[in-house]
Amino acid sequence: MTLQAETRTAIERARDRYPLARSAILPALWAVQHEVGQITPEAMREVAVILQVAPSEVEAVSTFYSMYFQHPHGRHEVIVCINVSCALRGAEEIVDHLERTLGCASGETTADGAFTWSSTVECLGGCGGAPTMQVDHHFEENLTPDRVDLILGALRSEPAPHEGRALDAGGVAGGSGDAPKARRRGVPATTGPATTEPAPAGSEAKSTDAKKRRGKAAQ
Amino acid sequence: MARMAEYRLLTKDFGADALQTVQGYEKVGGYQGLRDAFKKFTPDSLVAEVKTSNIRGRGGAGFPTGMKWSFLPKDVFPRYLCCNADESEPGCFKDRYLIDESPHQLIEGLLIASYALQVNISFIYIRGEYHDQRLLLERAVEEARGAGYIGRNILGSGFDCDVIVHGGAGAYICGEETALIESLEGLRGQPRLKPPFPAIKGLYGQPTVVNNVETLCNMPHIVQRGGEWFKSLGTEKSSGTRVFCCSGHINRPGNYEMQLGTPIRELLEEECGGIWKDGSLKAFQPGGGSMQVLLPQHLDLPLDMNAVQEAGSSLGAGAMVFMDETTCLVDVSMRLVDFYRHESCGKCVPCREGTYFESELMHRLEAGLATRAELASLADICSNMDGRCFCPLGDTATWFVMSAYKYFRDEFEAHCGAGRCPVRAQATALVA
Numbered sequence: 001m002t003l004q005a006e007t008r009t010a011i012e013r014a015r016d017r018y019p020l021a022r023s024a025i026l027p028a029l030w031a032v033q034h035e036v037g038q039i040t041p042e043a044m045r046e047v048a049v050i051l052q053v054a055p056s057e058v059e060a061v062s063t064f065y066s067m068y069f070q071h072p073h074g075r076h077e078v079i080v081c082i083n084v085s086c087a088l089r090g091a092e093e094i095v096d097h098l099e100r101t102l103g104c105a106s107g108e109t110t111a112d113g114a115f116t117w118s119s120t121v122e123c124l125g126g127c128g129g130a131p132t133m134q135v136d137h138h139f140e141e142n143l144t145p146d147r148v149d150l151i152l153g154a155l156r157s158e159p160a161p162h163e164g165r166a167l168d169a170g171g172v173a174g175g176s177g178d179a180p181k182a183r184r185r186g187v188p189a190t191t192g193p194a195t196t197e198p199a200p201a202g203s204e205a206k207s208t209d210a211k212k213r214r215g216k217a218a219q
Numbered sequence: 220m221a222r223m224a225e226y227r228l229l230t231k232d233f234g235a236d237a238l239q240t241v242q243g244y245e246k247v248g249g250y251q252g253l254r255d256a257f258k259k260f261t262p263d264s265l266v267a268e269v270k271t272s273n274i275r276g277r278g279g280a281g282f283p284t285g286m287k288w289s290f291l292p293k294d295v296f297p298r299y300l301c302c303n304a305d306e307s308e309p310g311c312f313k314d315r316y317l318i319d320e321s322p323h324q325l326i327e328g329l330l331i332a333s334y335a336l337q338v339n340i341s342f343i344y345i346r347g348e349y350h351d352q353r354l355l356l357e358r359a360v361e362e363a364r365g366a367g368y369i370g371r372n373i374l375g376s377g378f379d380c381d382v383i384v385h386g387g388a389g390a391y392i393c394g395e396e397t398a399l400i401e402s403l404e405g406l407r408g409q410p411r412l413k414p415p416f417p418a419i420k421g422l423y424g425q426p427t428v429v430n431n432v433e434t435l436c437n438m439p440h441i442v443q444r445g446g447e448w449f450k451s452l453g454t455e456k457s458s459g460t461r462v463f464c465c466s467g468h469i470n471r472p473g474n475y476e477m478q479l480g481t482p483i484r485e486l487l488e489e490e491c492g493g494i495w496k497d498g499s500l501k502a503f504q505p506g507g508g509s510m511q512v513l514l515p516q517h518l519d520l521p522l523d524m525n526a527v528q529e530a531g532s533s534l535g536a537g538a539m540v541f542m543d544e545t546t547c548l549v550d551v552s553m554r555l556v557d558f559y560r561h562e563s564c565g566k567c568v569p570c571r572e573g574t575y576f577e578s579e580l581m582h583r584l585e586a587g588l589a590t591r592a593e594l595a596s597l598a599d600i601c602s603n604m605d606g607r608c609f610c611p612l613g614d615t616a617t618w619f620v621m622s623a624y625k626y627f628r629d630e631f632e633a634h635c636g637a638g639r640c641p642v643r644a645q646a647t648a649l650v651a
Contacts, residue, residue: 017383019297019340019423022405026388053405064407064564065388067347083309084508084554085466085540121558122391123309123508124348127466127538128316128473137350 002042007035011050021051025061029068034162038069066122074109075160078117078152079134085127090143094131095119097145101152114156136161224485226478228452228460229436233320239355241366244323250368252439256331257376260442265335269438271446273458278303278394278431279506279536281457281524288336290418291426299422300338301403301429302329304345304352305387305394309508309558310538313462314432316474318345318352321436322359326382328435330368331442333380336428340381344399347388356384391562395610396429397421398564409566410610433462433537453479456525461537463522465491468498468543477522484518487541498543502626506535508555509615511622512548531622547642548627549634552620553581559616570613573604577616587637594635597624 003011010031014024028051032043039062041055048055062068080098082091095106098117102110109116126132129141133148140151227233237243244250256265270285291298302325306314318325325343333341345353360382363369371379385403387393393402397411400422421427437459441449450458457479463486466472470492477486483505487493494500500515511532513520520526527534542551560574577600583589601617608614624631633641 020404023385023403025405026386026402029388030386051405057405060407061405065347065390067389082554083558084504084551085310087550087554088467088540088542088546121554121561122348122389123307123311123558125306125312125315125346127310127312127464127540130466130472134348137348139351 002040003032003046004035007031008046008050011047015051022053022057024051025053025058026065029058029062029065033068037160038072072109074113074116076115076136076155076158077134078115079124080117080119081122081124081126081130081132082119083121083123085123086130086132089130091119091131093145094133094143094148097148101149112156115152224477224481224489225475226452226460226481227476228440229317229324229433229462230320230474230476238321239323239359241323241359241362241368244321244327249323249439250327252442253327253330253334253368254374256334256442257374257378260335262335262337265331265442268446269335269441272437272441272449273446274434274437274441274449275457275524276431277433277437277461277537279308279509279533281534284430284434287418287430288332288428290416291336291428292419295426296337297340298336298338298426298428300329300333300336300341301396301399301422301427302341302343302432302435303394303396303399303429304343304349304356304432305391305399306349306432306536307346307391307394307562308536308538309555310466310504310540311464311507311536312466313464313474313537315349315352316464317432317436317462318349318356322356323363324436324439325356325432326359326363326368328438329382330373330380331438332428332430332435334376334378338428339379340383342403342422343382343384344393344403345384345386346393347386350386353384353386360384390564391558392564392610392612395612398610399429400427407564409564410612412609431536454521454523454526457523457534461522461534464538465541466538467503467541468495468546469493469541470495480521480523482519482521483539486522486539487518491541494541494543496543498545500541501544501546502542502548502623504532504538504540504619506533507538507540508558509611509618510535511618512626514626545642545646547585547640548623548630549581549585550640550642552623553578553585555619556581556616559612563612563616567609567613569604570608570610570616573600573608573613574616576600577604577620581620584631584634585640587634587639587641589635591632591635594631597621 011028014027015021018024028047029039032039036043044058045055048058080094102115102117104110106118124132124134126139126141131143132141232247235247266288274284275281276284304314329341343356369382390408392398393408395410396417398408402408403422417427453459460476460478462474462476464474475490502512502514504510505513505527513532517530520530524534556577560578563570563574565571580597601621605614605617
């Protein structure tokens with residue numbers, strides 16, 4: 001057995017919620033990736049035992065979905081959208097900038113292991129704040145090269161978001177729970193879609209004019 | 220500045236204090252629709268009311284929701300309801316907005332629909348990329364459970380319903396309803412052969428309805444104000460409002476809720492603030508990456524599903540992408556074709572191979588390397604895909620590029636043998 005007890009419990013809890021245990025494969029793989037950082041053959045075998053399916057069924061699922069990692073990634077995940085809405089507003093400049101400043105190509109990990117970055121044609125759904133990227137699953141919008149530097153600079157020395165943290169509610173998390181607050185340090189806050197983090201009184205999130213809240217970051 | 224064009228029904232209370240909590244949502248009248256549903260309707264009369272409203276699905280295909288609901292066979296239980304929050308259509312970000320701003324409006328709509336369909340377990344399938352939105356929904360579901368809106372004997376009605384939030388993991392195809400069901404069952408998200416339709420044999424082989432986030436968000440309003448009232452909004456064939464995701468070369472990108480029937484021009488000029496940098500419109504996509512391109516002359520079309528269809532495109536999932544005169548339509552087509560190549564699930568040959576050939580060709584064309592003969596093969600590739608694929612993904616992978624080729628043939632041909640993108644070259648020359 002290689003998975004931590006906590007991860008196993010999360011997978012069992014997910015299994016018991018569904019009418020059919022197999023339905024919990026996706027949540028189980030999220031829990032595995034959350035703990036291990038990737039989907040390993042050993043972990044897949046353990047998931048298969050808990051859910052009473054063949055290991056090959058777990059593997060078939062894990063290789064179909066693009067968000068499950070088959071090899072180790074850096075501490076932080078950076079994904080830049082290059083689909084139409086972002087391309088029309090400068091995504092290429094952001095991609096060039098990342099390649100230059102991180103010193104590695106799309107799909108690769110920086111030498112210090114801090115970032116794995118990639119450009120994706122899969123529209124992230126941040127078109128209203130294009131160009132957009134996701135950093136550890138959080139949206140960062142209206143990007144400029146300077147903003148990218150601030151965001152990544154604040155994050156470079158931070159641990160991976162899930163390190164030393166309990167699995168989030170439901171135990172079937174997509175990885176990170178809430179991002180460490182430190183990553184906001186020195187970064188102009190993105191307004192836009194309601195943040196799920198409680199906002200301190202008088203903060204930008206709370207005072208955002210309702211009319212500006214249109215699923216985009218305010219200019 | 221007067222901004223009269225917008226009509227806010229679903230988005231009326233967005234921005235209200237603590238709207239993401241049960242208490243904040245109740246303060247603006249939230250969950251009254253669910254109470255009314257139990258008080259005023261039987262499940263059957265509720266289905267009839269939704270039929271009266273004439274609401275059509277907001278996910279892209281525009282199928283009448285009441286009719287979809289009435290396809291469920293009588294007396295076959297259990298039944299399931301899946302909310303499709305796998306929003307992945309290029310240019311589309313309304314479901315994320317609706318969830319971010321008011322998760323309980325979606326949960327209330329889901330519960331109303333569950334009552335009408337007599338469903339005791341409902342699912343919200345949300346795309347993996349919407350990680351924060353999934354956490355928000357999970358918290359909202361637990362809060363609603365604590366407040367007695369989810370669980371056994373909801374509000375003393377005798378109706379039981381559980382809600383499970385299920386996160387995807389990066390697959391556009393899971394927005395197709397049978398692929399979504401496969402994915403929920405713990406399988407690779409590949410579409411199923413229809414028939415049998417999900418209404419007859421869906422999740423776990425049981426009768427199943429799949430509805431889009433925005434469709435369900437309309438339910439509290441239909442219940443409280445009545446199907447007849449709802450039908451009076453919009454046009455005869457497209458009732459109600461829709462949230463349009465506006466992006467691209469415009470001054471104010473964002474989501475705008477419009478009464479259907481409003482001219483597209485009003486959306487662009489009054490809400491979006493027109494084309495940026497005082498430029499002019501070259502082309503736009505009225506329904507997301509899957510739909511055909513339209514031209515400035517189409518701006519006077521009403522936001523009406525049938526009218527846009529007659530003009531050769533579709534309102535699709537409500538994503539409007541506007542492009543100014545500097546845009547290269549070959550480049551845009553290439554990006555969309557790349558998207559379909561990446562997202563093809565691999566189940567059927569025309570889609571799996573067709574998107575590959577399309578993409579290879581478009582890359583050579585955009586780089587100015589393709590010959591005229593190669594370009595001529597584009598129509599052949601596409602005609603071997605459209606209508607020949609297992610599910611609509613492969614069909615729609617041809618629609619934008621073929622419409623762009625039709626309207627901008629000169630631009631496509633100018634790329635042949637040019638050694639570079641001529642549109643980009645021209646833009647660079649203008650700057651220099």
